[in-house]
Amino acid sequence: xxxxxxxxxxxxxxxxxxxxxxxxxxxxxxxxINIESLTTSxxxxxxxxxxxxxxxxxxxxxxxxxxxxxxxxxxxxxFYHTDEETIYTESCMFKIKSSLxxxxxxxxxxxxxSNTRIVTVNKEFFVLEKSGRRNEIESxxxxxxxxxxxxxxRAGRIAVTKDEMKVTEMLLAFNNx
Amino acid sequence: MNTETENKTQEVISKKMRISGSEAVVRCLMxxxxxxxxxxxxxxxxxxxxxxxxxxDQIHHVLTRHEQGAAHxxxxxxxxxxxxxxxxxxxGPGATNLITGIADAQIDSTxxxxxxGQVPSHLLGSDAFQETDIVGISTPVTKWNHQVTKASEIxxxxxxxxxxxxxxxxxxxxVDITKxxxxxxxxxxxxxxxGVRSYIPVPKTNPESVKAAAKLINSAKKPMIxxxxxxxxxxxxxxxxxxxxxxxxxxxxTILGASAIPTSHPLNIGMVGMxxxxxxxxxxxxxxxxxxxxxxxxxxxxxxxxxxxxxxxVIHFDIDPSEIDKNVKTDVAVIGDSKDSLAQLLPLLDxxxxxxxxxxxxxxxxxxxxxxxxxxxxxxxxxxxMGEVLKQINIESKGDAAIVSDVGQHQMIACRYSxxxxxKSNITSGGLGTMGFALPAAIGAKMAEPHREVVAIIGDGxxxxxxxxxxxxxQQRTPVKIVVLNNEFLGMVRQWQQLFFDKRYASTEMTNxxxxxxxxxxxxxxxxxxxxxxxxxxxxxxxxxxxxxFLEVCVEKEDNVFPMVPSGASVSDIRLS
Ligand SMILES: Cc1ncc(C[n+]2csc(CCOP(=O)(O)OP(=O)(O)O)c2C)c(N)n1
Numbered sequence: 001x002x003x004x005x006x007x008x009x010x011x012x013x014x015x016x017x018x019x020x021x022x023x024x025x026x027x028x029x030x031x032x033i034n035i036e037s038l039t040t041s042x043x044x045x046x047x048x049x050x051x052x053x054x055x056x057x058x059x060x061x062x063x064x065x066x067x068x069x070x071x072x073x074x075x076x077x078x079f080y081h082t083d084e085e086t087i088y089t090e091s092c093m094f095k096i097k098s099s100l101x102x103x104x105x106x107x108x109x110x111x112x113x114s115n116t117r118i119v120t121v122n123k124e125f126f127v128l129e130k131s132g133r134r135n136e137i138e139s140x141x142x143x144x145x146x147x148x149x150x151x152x153x154r155a156g157r158i159a160v161t162k163d164e165m166k167v168t169e170m171l172l173a174f175n176n177x
Numbered sequence: 178m179n180t181e182t183e184n185k186t187q188e189v190i191s192k193k194m195r196i197s198g199s200e201a202v203v204r205c206l207m208x209x210x211x212x213x214x215x216x217x218x219x220x221x222x223x224x225x226x227x228x229x230x231x232x233x234d235q236i237h238h239v240l241t242r243h244e245q246g247a248a249h250x251x252x253x254x255x256x257x258x259x260x261x262x263x264x265x266x267x268x269g270p271g272a273t274n275l276i277t278g279i280a281d282a283q284i285d286s287t288x289x290x291x292x293x294g295q296v297p298s299h300l301l302g303s304d305a306f307q308e309t310d311i312v313g314i315s316t317p318v319t320k321w322n323h324q325v326t327k328a329s330e331i332x333x334x335x336x337x338x339x340x341x342x343x344x345x346x347x348x349x350x351x352v353d354i355t356k357x358x359x360x361x362x363x364x365x366x367x368x369x370x371x372g373v374r375s376y377i378p379v380p381k382t383n384p385e386s387v388k389a390a391a392k393l394i395n396s397a398k399k400p401m402i403x404x405x406x407x408x409x410x411x412x413x414x415x416x417x418x419x420x421x422x423x424x425x426x427x428x429x430x431t432i433l434g435a436s437a438i439p440t441s442h443p444l445n446i447g448m449v450g451m452x453x454x455x456x457x458x459x460x461x462x463x464x465x466x467x468x469x470x471x472x473x474x475x476x477x478x479x480x481x482x483x484x485x486x487x488x489x490x491v492i493h494f495d496i497d498p499s500e501i502d503k504n505v506k507t508d509v510a511v512i513g514d515s516k517d518s519l520a521q522l523l524p525l526l527d528x529x530x531x532x533x534x535x536x537x538x539x540x541x542x543x544x545x546x547x548x549x550x551x552x553x554x555x556x557x558x559x560x561x562x563m564g565e566v567l568k569q570i571n572i573e574s575k576g577d578a579a580i581v582s583d584v585g586q587h588q589m590i591a592c593r594y595s596x597x598x599x600x601k602s603n604i605t606s607g608g609l610g611t612m613g614f615a616l617p618a619a620i621g622a623k624m625a626e627p628h629r630e631v632v633a634i635i636g637d638g639x640x641x642x643x644x645x646x647x648x649x650x651x652q653q654r655t656p657v658k659i660v661v662l663n664n665e666f667l668g669m670v671r672q673w674q675q676l677f678f679d680k681r682y683a684s685t686e687m688t689n690x691x692x693x694x695x696x697x698x699x700x701x702x703x704x705x706x707x708x709x710x711x712x713x714x715x716x717x718x719x720x721x722x723x724x725x726x727f728l729e730v731c732v733e734k735e736d737n738v739f740p741m742v743p744s745g746a747s748v749s750d751i752r753l754s
Contacts, residue, residue, distance in 0.1 A: 015375050019312055019322065026317045060502075067499030073321045073341055076375040171374065 003058035007036070008080045009088060009159045010066065012051040013043055013167045015074040024051060027068045033057055037090070039156030045168055048076060054157050077167050081159070088159035091131040093119070094144055095151035098126050110143050125150060193366045198328030199224035199359040202292065203232050205335040208367045211263050213254065213624055215239045215247035215617075217274075219267025221307060222294030224359035239624070239653055242645035244271050246617035248278020249643070252287050253621030256604045257579055257629070259412070261288045261342050262621060268294045269307030272353070273314065277611055279349045280318040284608030285433060286410060288347035290338050291315075298326040298355040311353050320348030328361030332368070340370035345378025346497045347410060379496060382513030382521060389509045390468075390492045391525035397466035397490075399534045400426045401457070403449055403478075406433035406607075407471015407496060407515045414438065414600050416519035417470065423523060425530035427538050429457035431472045433607040436597035440576070446538045450478045452589040455549075455740045455751060456541035461486050462749040463537070470494040471515045474504040475608065484747035494518050548753045549739050554594065560733030561709055563587050563662050567594040569712055570632055570660070573720040578630040579604060579622055583615035583639035586668040589738045591634040613642030619657045620649055630658070630720065637663040637689050647699040650725050658719050659701075661692055661729045664736070672737045696727035703727040 014020055021040070028035055036054040043050035057065075062080040069078035098121060100107055111118065111128065114136070119127040130140055137154060196204070202225050206214065216238060218226045229238045241247040244266045251262030262282075266275050272293040282289045296305040312324045321341045325334050331354065338350045394400055408417050414437045421428045421438065427446045430437065438445050447454030449461065461467065467489040472478070479485040482504060493500070493507040494515055501510040511518050553564030567590055570578065576596035581604040582588040588605055597603060604622055606614040619633035640661050650657060667685040674682050696703035702724060706715045712730070719726045742751045 019316065019324075022313060022316045030317070064499070064503060067501075067503070071497065071499045073373060073376045 003060055005056050005058055007054060007056050007083055008062045009083070009086050009157065010051070010053045010055060010062070010069075010078065010080050011159070011161070011165070012053070012069050012078045013045070013076040014049050014051065015076065016047060016049050017074045020072070020074055023072050024069065027065055028055070031061070031065065033061070033065070037156035039158055041158075043167075045171065048167070048171070052157055052159050077165070077170060079161070079165055081161055085163070086159040086161050088133070088157050089131050090134055090137060090154060090157050091129065092137050092141075092152065092154040094128040094141075094149055095125050096128065096144065096147065096149060098122065098124055100147050101126055104147055107144070107147060110140070114140050114143075116140065193364055195362055196365045197224065197228070197359065198331050198354070198361045198363060199228045201328065201331040201363060201365050202335065202354065202359070203228040203236065204365060205332055205367060206263065207232070207236055208369070209261070209335075209339045211236060211261070213237045213239060214263035214265055215241050215250040215254075215621065216265030217241060217244050217247055217267070217271055219271045219294065219307070221268035221296055221356050222265060222271070222292075222359075224356065225265070225292070225294065225354075238265075239649065241617060242648045243643065244274030245277050245613065246643050246646045246649065248275045248289070248291065249281070249611075249614050249617035250621035250649070251289050251291075252278060252282050252614075253581060253604055253618030254625040255282075255287050255289055255621075256618070257601050257622040257631075258625040259410075259601070260625070261290055261339055263290050263292070265292045266294070267307070268296055268311070269309045272311040273309055276315060276318065279315055279351065281606050281609040281611045281614065282349040283318045283320065285606065286347050286406060287349065288342040289349040290335075290342050291349060291351045293351065293353045294359070295324065295353045295355045297357040299357070301326075301355070311351065315351045318349070319351050322351040322353070324353040324355070325358050326355045328358050329363040331358065331363065332365060336368060336370040337373060341373065341376070345376075379514045380498060380512045382511060382518045384521060386509060386511045387518060387521045388525060390494075390511050391522055393466050393490055393492060393509060394424055394426075394468065395527045398531075399464045400424065400466040400468060400531065401460060401464035402426050402428035402468045402470060403431065403457070403461075403472055404428060404434045404437060404470040405431040405472025407494070408434060408437040409601055411471060411496065411515035413471070413516035413519055416516055416523065418442070419523050420519050420526065423528050424526045425535075426468070427531070427535050429454070431475070431478055431607075432592055432603075432605065434472060435592055435595075435603035436600050439598050440596045441598075444535070447542075448592060449748075450475075451480075451742050451744070452593065452738050452740065454542070454593070455545035455753065456538040458740070458742060458748045458751045459541055460537060462488065462747070464489050466490050466492065468492045468494070469505075470519070471496070473500050476504070479504060480742045480746055480748045480750075484749070545740065545753065553590070558733075560736075561707075561712065561730060562736060563590040563732055564594050565709070566660065566662060566712065566716070566730050566732070567591055567634070569716040570720070571596040573716050574630050574632065578602070578632045579626070581605065581615045581619040581622055581631060581633045583633070583635040584610045584612045584669075585636040585639060586664070586672065586736070586738045587634050587636045587662040612636075612639035615639065616643050616646045616659065617649070619659070620646060620653070620655050623655050623657045624653070632658040632660060635659065635661050636668060637661055637665060637687055637692075638667045640692070644695065647696060647701060651699040651701060654724070656723060656725050658722070658725070659696075659727045660719075661727070663689060663692070663729055663731050664734050665689060666734060669738070671735070675735070675737070677743075692729045693727070701725050701727050703729070705729040705731065707731040
């Protein structure tokens with residue numbers, strides 16, 4: 001079974017519970033699946049958290065681990081989606097020496113063309129912020145690398161699906177039981 | 178729950194009162210109908226023990242000799258009764274000693290609640306004396322766990338713990354309670370938990386999937402059922418029997434499914450798996466429809482997955498949706514409670530008999546009998562076989578005993594040859610294969626169902642892994658029967674060394690102590706036998722005894738268990754020798 005490895009975005013809606021991150025990461029660990037990125041935050045539903053996790057695995061693996069997440073007591077629903085099925089973005093920040101901004105006019109062009117935002121400028125350094133697809137961020141990083149980057153950080157993916165996820169409905173159904 | 182415990186329950190929950198967290202723990206247990214718990218005290222759980230002392234007339238705490246013993250005893254209690262087993266331990270080493278039993282309960286879906294003490298909450302994370310992160314350690318082997326740091330949380334968390342442990346696919350739950358939460362006070366009121374928002378314990382059976390299953394079964398020429406523990410956990414024994422009989426389907430069982438349908442039933446064709454019977458293993462690769470019910474296609478059952486039942490359409494009944502397509506791809510999945518699903522299935526089935534197909538099983542049984550079973554049960558050589566000991570136990574207990582087996586050759590022999598008339602009679606460590614399981618599990622089983630004959634079958638290796646629990650047998654006067662089949666080897670490992678490692682017996686030979694003297698040291702009646710002529714009388718005396726009894730049988734040293742599906746081989750490559 002040589003299935004194609006693809007990038008999947010896994011969304012897990014959960015009760016807000018301290019130990020849950022442990023349970024979720026253990027499921028990846030047992031199966032030797034590397035987490036590319038992980039974001040956890042509140043969701044659209046009050047009191048419900050959402051994990052967004054990016055992994056490179058086969059579809060049958062995705063299906064099985066989603067089953068395992070779903071099995072955890074405090075997981076409300078879990079889903080997996082391909083890149084085509086989601087609208088996603090990642091964001092990043094660069095810290096760069098201020099002198100370069102004046103010495104290397106090329107940098108200003110890069111900032112303009114890539115729609116990158118200047119967060120702050122001071123005597124020592126300036127900070128850029130950009131949100132977008134992974135490849136856009138990567139190419140910006142390549143471009144800036146030539147001049148020297150003092151610090152770089154990228155946040156985990158955030159994603160919404162193109163079609164509806166019926167979590168609210170499921171919660172309502174439970175409350176009406 | 179009988180009416181007496183029910184009245185007690187009413188009493189403990191009726192009035193709202195200001196009590197300590199530790200008293201709340203004990204009252205919660207009583208409210209859940211817990212009559213026995215197993216454990217071992219220590220600093221971080223002392224306040225709860227103090228309350229147990231106060232309530233000792235109402236709830237019986239059994240001091241085991243090791244926390245692993247407590248966990249296995251709670252499992253034995255749960256497996257024979259279907260009720261939740263309870264184990265308790267102190268923080269740190271007490272808690273970690275429970276882990277093997279918890280892992281065992283997790284993989285064998287056994288309902289268990291473990292309560293551990295923890296250092297005071299202001300010391301959490303400071304590497305305090307006897308502090309371990311038991312919630313972190315137990316996470317991968319519990320169905321759910323939680324740390325309580327405030328007295329007021331205790332009733333709700335324990336109610337949730339019991340609900341989660343026993344509902345849906347059962348499993349072990351651990352609640353860790355800090356010492357300050359035990360000392361703290363709360364306004365106690367107990368409400369049983371009836372649901373957790375994010376948790377659907379029993380998915381509703383979809384009638385369409387049952388229809389699809391019925392259609393496949395009705396069209397099958399060579400159908401075969403493999404049932405697992407899901408039948409016993411779902412109390413679906415009668416429903417299964419009705420389905421088997423109406424559709425006339427030869428039916429086999431996994432090790433944990435044993436005893437759900439009596440061994441003597443004409444459509445019961447034996448055990449599947451590595452040391453299962455020849456016919457059901459071989460014919461798994463001949464049937465046209467394979468109906469798996471409440472079993473999870475463990476690799477010990479399937480052997481090489483790429484060669485498992487490839488010709489068959491597969492129907493899988495299971496309560497746990499994550500089991501579907503996990504190991505074996507199914508054509509029809511019926512997700513839901515087995516009792517409910519099978520009840521829906523029954524009226525849709527055509528009444529049939531598959532005589533010539535059943536005959537194929539009988540023909541292969543005849544081969545297995547000639548080549549394996551005859552020598553196991555009616556040996557002609559001098560040394561005693563494990564099989565003939567089991568046969569004698571069947572005769573004396575008339576097939577009504579609960580057999581609690583440890584792990585190794587004797588376990589496979591016990592499962593292959595025990596006659597089971599009653600359900601919940603085979604108590605063994607299936608998924609984890611934990612040596613040391615049987616003695617404490619037998620104690621728990623006997624205490625849960627004192628009217629049942631409970632016989633532990635243990636190897637000389639496994640016996641020494643929890644031999645200290647003889648002390649519990651003695652102190653509690655638990656009339657369990659303990660049979661040690663002594664081959665002076667770690668037999669099962671030695672068998673593998675013989676077959677696959679050129680007979681290099683690396684560290685499997687055992688020089689054993691005088692087991693009879695040890696048992697007698699614990700004031701347990703004990704006997705050793707070495708000859709066939711002594712067997713019948715010794716087993717008779719043991720079963721007739723009203724008290725606990727220890728019987729050591731010195732068996733042939735280098736006997737092997739067959740049939741055998743070598744690990745990684747296909748089930749159709751099962752060997753008879
Ligand atoms: C805790 C634990 N350690 C090691 C094993 C590996 N193991 C499986 S069977 C076996 C031998 C058991 O020997 P014994 O208890 O004498 O029983 P026999 O096979 O001789 O009947 C061993 C060591 C195990 N299952 N459990």
